[in-house]
Amino acid sequence: MLEQTVQIVSNERDTDSYFRLVLRAPQIAPLIQPGQFAHVRILPLKDALLRRPFSIFQVAGDTFSILYKNVGKGTDALSQMRADEELSVIAPLGHGFSVPKSGSETPLLVAGGYGMAAMYLLAQRSPQKGFVFVGGRRHVDILSEKEFAALGWEVRVTTEDGSHGEKGLVTQPLLAELKRGASGKIIYACGPMGMLKAVGKIAEDFNVPAELSMDEHMCCGVGVCLTCVIPVKTGDSWEYQRTCTEGPVFDSRKIVWEIAR
Ligand SMILES: Cc1cc2nc3c(=O)[nH]c(=O)nc-3n(C[C@H](O)[C@H](O)[C@H](O)COP(=O)(O)OP(=O)(O)OC[C@H]3O[C@@H](n4cnc5c(N)ncnc54)[C@H](O)[C@@H]3O)c2cc1C
Ligand code: FES
Numbered sequence: 001m002l003e004q005t006v007q008i009v010s011n012e013r014d015t016d017s018y019f020r021l022v023l024r025a026p027q028i029a030p031l032i033q034p035g036q037f038a039h040v041r042i043l044p045l046k047d048a049l050l051r052r053p054f055s056i057f058q059v060a061g062d063t064f065s066i067l068y069k070n071v072g073k074g075t076d077a078l079s080q081m082r083a084d085e086e087l088s089v090i091a092p093l094g095h096g097f098s099v100p101k102s103g104s105e106t107p108l109l110v111a112g113g114y115g116m117a118a119m120y121l122l123a124q125r126s127p128q129k130g131f132v133f134v135g136g137r138r139h140v141d142i143l144s145e146k147e148f149a150a151l152g153w154e155v156r157v158t159t160e161d162g163s164h165g166e167k168g169l170v171t172q173p174l175l176a177e178l179k180r181g182a183s184g185k186i187i188y189a190c191g192p193m194g195m196l197k198a199v200g201k202i203a204e205d206f207n208v209p210a211e212l213s214m215d216e217h218m219c220c221g222v223g224v225c226l227t228c229v230i231p232v233k234t235g236d237s238w239e240y241q242r243t244c245t246e247g248p249v250f251d252s253r254k255i256v257w258e259i260a261r
Contacts, residue, residue, distance in 0.1 A: 001090060001093055002028050002091065004027065004028065004088070004089060005088050006088075007023070007024045007086055008081055008083050008084065008086070010083055011079070013079075014143060015141075016140035017071075018068065018070075019069075019070065019079050021065060021081075022064075023065070023087065023089065024062055024063050029060075029064050032056050034121035034122035035094070035095075035097035035121075035211075035248065035249045036055075036091070036092035037054060037055050038053070038054055038066065038090070039221035040053075040087055041088035042074055042077050042081075043085075043087060044077055044085075045073070045077045050219070051088075052074045052078075053215070055118035055190070055213070055215075056092060056117075058121065058124075059121065066117065067143060067144070069113065093245075094249070095247060095248070097122050099122065099125055100126045100127065100128045100186055103128065104184065105184055106131075107122075107185075108174060108188070109153070109187075110170055110188070110191070111133070111170070111189070112170055112191025112195045113143075113192070114143065115213070116134055117143070119132065119190060123148055130154070130185075131155075131177060132148045132155045133156050133170050134170065135157070135158040135160075135171075136159055137160045137161060138159055139159060142159065142164055142165070169195075170191070174187075174199070178202065182206040182207065182208050185206075185208050186208065186211075187203050187211070188210070189211070190212070190213035196214065197257055197260075199252070200255060203252050204252070209252075211250070212249065212252050214243045214250055214255070215248055216229075216243040216247075222244060222245070223245035228244050230247070230250070232254050233254045238259075
């Protein structure tokens with residue numbers, strides 16, 4: 001993990017309120033593992049001390065990128081930054097996804113909205129190709145579909161308004177795929193908490209392992225402030241663990257869903 005001031009290579013609109021930010025970070029890029037995140041200080045922002053966490057989307061040469069949605073004052077200020085301006089980042093952070101075992105596991109990636117950002121490196125580095133289930137409210141919430149298809153993965157799209165792919169929730173095609181056969185399958189998911197909870201339940205019902213990226217609100221991002229904790233089973237008991245350091249990726253069987261927010 002490094003704290004560095006890095007230069008923006010590009011920061012362009014993807015669809016609607018989603019943007020792609022490419023950063024030149026030659027020392028950080030080679031260290032990045034799938035499912036890890038960067039904690040970004042948006043220097044032009046008045047409360048610049050408070051960093052914002054973003055999954056690392058892609059790595060190319062000495063750069064890495066972030067795929068973000070403009071949802072508030074931090075991401076709005078970020079969306080107005082241009083090439084050659086600077087940001088402060090701490091990265092790579094967190095405990096990411098385990099890469100599927102060669103030949104023995106069929107990965108099923110499940111993503112809602114910007115959750116796709118956490119999945120790309122996993123799809124790229126997995127020795128085994130599988131299915132990507134991507135869901136969103138509208139067509140514009142479906143991100144980087146073609147890039148996953150270009151990696152050779154089978155992409156199944158759902159939208160709640162039916163404007164693209166199958167109408168409904170991302171869990172529908174996931175369920176259908178598991179009903180065809182669950183043996184040897186492993187689920188990886190990132191998205192809203194309701195989706196993660198539903199995916200965790202499906203994994204339990206089909207007795208399939210699932211790794212979930214629990215994107216809780218974060219403050220320090222490095223294990224000090226305890227803002228980001230979730231309840232995790234330990235033997236017969238449970239304890240709060242930090243999503244920024246022990247996570248963001250957790251085995252779904254270990255999450256105490258009754259207590260989790
Ligand atoms: C590990 C991790 C990875 C993430 N990866 C991505 C990513 O790849 N792309 C992306 O667009 N966003 C990602 N997020 C969410 C992102 O951090 C927030 O959207 C961002 O911090 C909002 O900052 P803001 O100042 O614009 O919003 P604010 O003005 O602070 O808040 C605006 C709205 O965003 C919500 N919000 C704030 N923080 C979070 C959060 N951590 N998670 C969900 N909603 C939040 C608030 O509740 C509020 O409704 C990730 C979060 C975590 C914890
Ligand atoms: S965000 Fe501070 S401990 Fe996790």
